[in-house]
Amino acid sequence: MKSVKQAAILIGGRGTRLGSAVRITPKPLLEVCGRPFVEHIMLNLRRFGFTEFVLLAGYQSKVVYEKYALESTFAQQLEANIEVVVEPSPMGTGGALRHAREHLQDEFLLLNGDSIFDFNYLDLSNCQREGEPDDWLCRVALLAVESATRYGFVDLDGSLITAFREKPKLPQSGLINSGVYWLKAQMIDAIEVGPCSLEQDVFPRLASEGRMLGRTYKGFFIDIGIPEDLEAARANLSHNLRKPAAFLDRDGTLNHDGGYTHKIEEFKWIDGAKEAIKLLNDAGYLVFIVTNQAGIARGYYDAAAVETLHDWMAGELCELGAHIDDIRYCPHHPEGSVPSLSTECDCRKPNTGMLISLIERWNPLMSESFMLGDTDQDAEAGIAVGIYGKKIEPSSILQEVESLLE
Structure with missing residues (x-):
């Protein structure tokens, strides 16, 4: 915590x-x-x-x-x-x-x-x-x-x-x-x-x-x-005091994606991910997580499990002198088993609802902002809101951030 x-x-x-x-x-x-x-x-x-x-x-x-x-x-x-x-x-x-x-x-x-x-x-x-x-x-x-x-x-x-x-x-x-x-x-x-x-x-x-x-x-x-x-x-x-923002996917980008990751004991940081976040903090970037969490709609876990995991992630980052400024997650999926969440939505990537919510809340410098993730949908969501978006290779987050900051 x-x-x-x-x-x-x-x-x-x-x-x-x-x-x-x-x-x-x-x-x-x-x-x-x-x-x-x-x-x-x-x-x-x-x-x-x-x-x-x-x-x-x-x-x-x-x-x-x-x-x-x-x-x-x-x-x-x-x-x-x-x-x-x-x-x-x-x-x-x-x-x-x-x-x-x-x-x-x-x-x-x-x-x-x-x-x-x-x-x-x-x-x-x-x-x-x-x-x-x-x-x-x-x-x-x-x-x-x-x-x-x-x-x-x-x-x-x-x-x-x-x-x-x-x-x-x-x-x-x-x-x-x-x-x-x-x-x-x-x-x-x-x-x-x-x-x-x-x-x-x-x-x-x-x-x-x-x-x-x-x-x-x-x-x-x-x-x-x-x-x-x-x-x-x-x-x-x-x-x-305005800053550019780094929008980052979570599963597969910051941590190894074992499928519907929601337990602390199952969460494994990708090598260099925490260091990449600290580099962004040190460079004056806002750092956001935007993550699809279809496991909530499918009934595998609830929103409280996601919040608990994110609090734990914050504690891990804090020990390194790093932090996440804000997080958005999408609990929806049209094939889910939870009726209220089994729907099409505007937040599930490649849709832009999560990113727009963060942009409205934080007003980042868009010209220097970017979106990184391990899927085409991540890149598409970034491009759709007018920022640089890229699908990155597994375990490459640190190298990608270093390259962008240079």
């Missing part, structure tokens, strides 16, 4: 560089593309299985509390829990984190609420890489930029962060701290009581002790801390 993943989001800063825009509204709650900016962060995290959100509020905390702590409509839409923890007085990022200690899991994601870095969060949270020390307390997502004048540099020696350097006076390329961290809660116990800064007080000490890991990722990044970038986000964030 999928483990519950928690994300804590720092939204307590005053955002003084934005002037009157934040007079009564915390910076992360400013409207961007039709919703508060912090909601874009949570929606993006929800794709990766994060279902517990802790908002660390300070400035204008009443606004945050009233919007998200009291029977939040957004939490219901998100199908997640949102908790608001208010610091009693300005405590800095380190103090706010220590104040929230009892609300946080043993390991959790921490993010700045005024920036979005769109990458595969599960790689940061789930994957222990070869050569990394076991006694780390914090993993940091790093981003390579052309100019670090707003952020300062991070020095990296192998996997270890060795230093945080001041902002250069002139434009200079380098690695910056993106404001996304995977933390062990025991790190919080080392934070002194009282106001302090993670960036200025806590992280430099951890780096000197060799307990901070850095990993470099690619992806869209924006920080709304200055008026120019806030306006850029308002103009372009929805566009920049």
Whole structure:
């Protein structure tokens, strides 16, 4: 089963560089593309299985509390829990984190609420890489930029962060701290009581002790801390967060098709299938499964068995730092034995109902999307909705994905 993943989001800063825009509204709650900016962060995290959100509020905390702590409509839409923890007085990022200690899991994601870095969060949270020390307390997502004048540099020696350097006076390329961290809660116990800064007080000490890991990722990044970038986000964030999609068949494409596969003990991944999904995640693709499940119409198993198997698949992928964004399956077949399902339908491939449902829900970039499967019907369904569709050979999913990404 999928483990519950928690994300804590720092939204307590005053955002003084934005002037009157934040007079009564915390910076992360400013409207961007039709919703508060912090909601874009949570929606993006929800794709990766994060279902517990802790908002660390300070400035204008009443606004945050009233919007998200009291029977939040957004939490219901998100199908997640949102908790608001208010610091009693300005405590800095380190103090706010220590104040929230009892609300946080043993390991959790921490993010700045005024920036979005769109990458595969599960790689940061789930994957222990070869050569990394076991006694780390914090993993940091790093981003390579052309100019670090707003952020300062991070020095990296192998996997270890060795230093945080001041902002250069002139434009200079380098690695910056993106404001996304995977933390062990025991790190919080080392934070002194009282106001302090993670960036200025806590992280430099951890780096000197060799307990901070850095990993470099690619992806869209924006920080709304200055008026120019806030306006850029308002103009372009929805566009920049759109992604192409990989539509994948299941039986015969991701797993060996033994005939009506529906039990966990019968499911055998095709070599390279999980790695192919992670490659797509890392490349910024939405990943969908679209699968005909005629065994339901034939009475061999029910929808609950399919859902259970898909939950198990998600757990397997999560251990690798990979995930499926959404799944559609067709339970119909005209020769079935279950009367209500023994019918022609618009979702059974090569019909396009499952794909259209996903397209309407996720609005992917169609020009870069594709459909892969082990039958002609899979390819035909993709072509019919206007994307590249291909029938692939058994056990070739990894090679096909590598080729398409190149």
